[in-house]
Amino acid sequence: MTTKNHYEILGVAPEATYAEIKKAYRELAKQHHPDKNPESRDGHHDRFAEIAEAYRVLSNLNRRRDYDALLFGAPPPHSGPKGPHRFYRPHYSGYPYFQYDFITPFIHSFFVGDLRARPTEKDRMQRLLLNPRVLMVAMFGALYFFKFFTSMAGEITDKNIEEKLFQTQSYYLSVNTDEGTEKKKRVKRDLFKEVQVGDRIEKDFFSFTYRLNDREISYWELPRFLLQVGMIHLVLSGGLWWLERGRR
Numbered sequence: 001m002t003t004k005n006h007y008e009i010l011g012v013a014p015e016a017t018y019a020e021i022k023k024a025y026r027e028l029a030k031q032h033h034p035d036k037n038p039e040s041r042d043g044h045h046d047r048f049a050e051i052a053e054a055y056r057v058l059s060n061l062n063r064r065r066d067y068d069a070l071l072f073g074a075p076p077p078h079s080g081p082k083g084p085h086r087f088y089r090p091h092y093s094g095y096p097y098f099q100y101d102f103i104t105p106f107i108h109s110f111f112v113g114d115l116r117a118r119p120t121e122k123d124r125m126q127r128l129l130l131n132p133r134v135l136m137v138a139m140f141g142a143l144y145f146f147k148f149f150t151s152m153a154g155e156i157t158d159k160n161i162e163e164k165l166f167q168t169q170s171y172y173l174s175v176n177t178d179e180g181t182e183k184k185k186r187v188k189r190d191l192f193k194e195v196q197v198g199d200r201i202e203k204d205f206f207s208f209t210y211r212l213n214d215r216e217i218s219y220w221e222l223p224r225f226l227l228q229v230g231m232i233h234l235v236l237s238g239g240l241w242w243l244e245r246g247r248r
Contacts, residue, residue, distance in 0.1 A: 006054035
């Protein structure tokens with residue numbers, strides 16, 4: 001009976017990625033499959049069984065984590081990875097949701113920080129609720145809601161209301177721009193009620209003010225902006241908190 005561990009059986013390093021493990025398994029499986037070695041079927045059958053078992057363990061997120069804990073010893077809590085765990089492995093970020101765990105760790109590391117840290121519940125809440133990056137994204141979202149990053153200049157040729165998901169309504173203006181192209185712009189309900197077909201409308205980038213014919217209209221309200229920031233911040237913080245709670 002072999003004394004090699006699963007990494008040695010597959011010929012990969014302990015920090016190997018899932019793709020490297022799968023590639024090694026396929027190459028060894030082709031080489032040692034009993035059907036490809038009829039002259040020594042029994043010996044290759046045992047070897048193939050070892051390879052299959054090693055791949056079964058290392059290709060699964062939870063089984064590999066448990067196996068590494070037995071093989072190398074689990075790292076102490078809050079101290080970061082030790083030994084073979086010192087290498088960054090996307091599927092070792094602690095999330096049980098994905099075998100290919102790429103997007104979730106990126107989101108987590110952008111907003112919260114070190115994937116390998118295991119903060120206390122108090123530290124976790126502080127990192128989420130008092131997080132400047134979450135606040136920054138919430139502010140950008142609120143500015144987008146107030147059409148801060150859009151521009152238009154031309155004559156309104158049509159206006160219509162479209163039904164969206166959950167029976168919500170979206171308000172659109174068709175604008176014949178000064179460049180001679182027809183563009184469809186989504187606007188706030190207050191502005192939609194104010195304009196008429198044939199009116200000239202203008203708006204600059206990074207501005208809250210519309211110029212409608214010969215007058216200026218602004219729907220900027222600080223309380224509504226702060227409310228929008230708070231709502232987006234709450235959704236982002238809640239999502240990150242859920243991800244943090246789901247980590248192992």
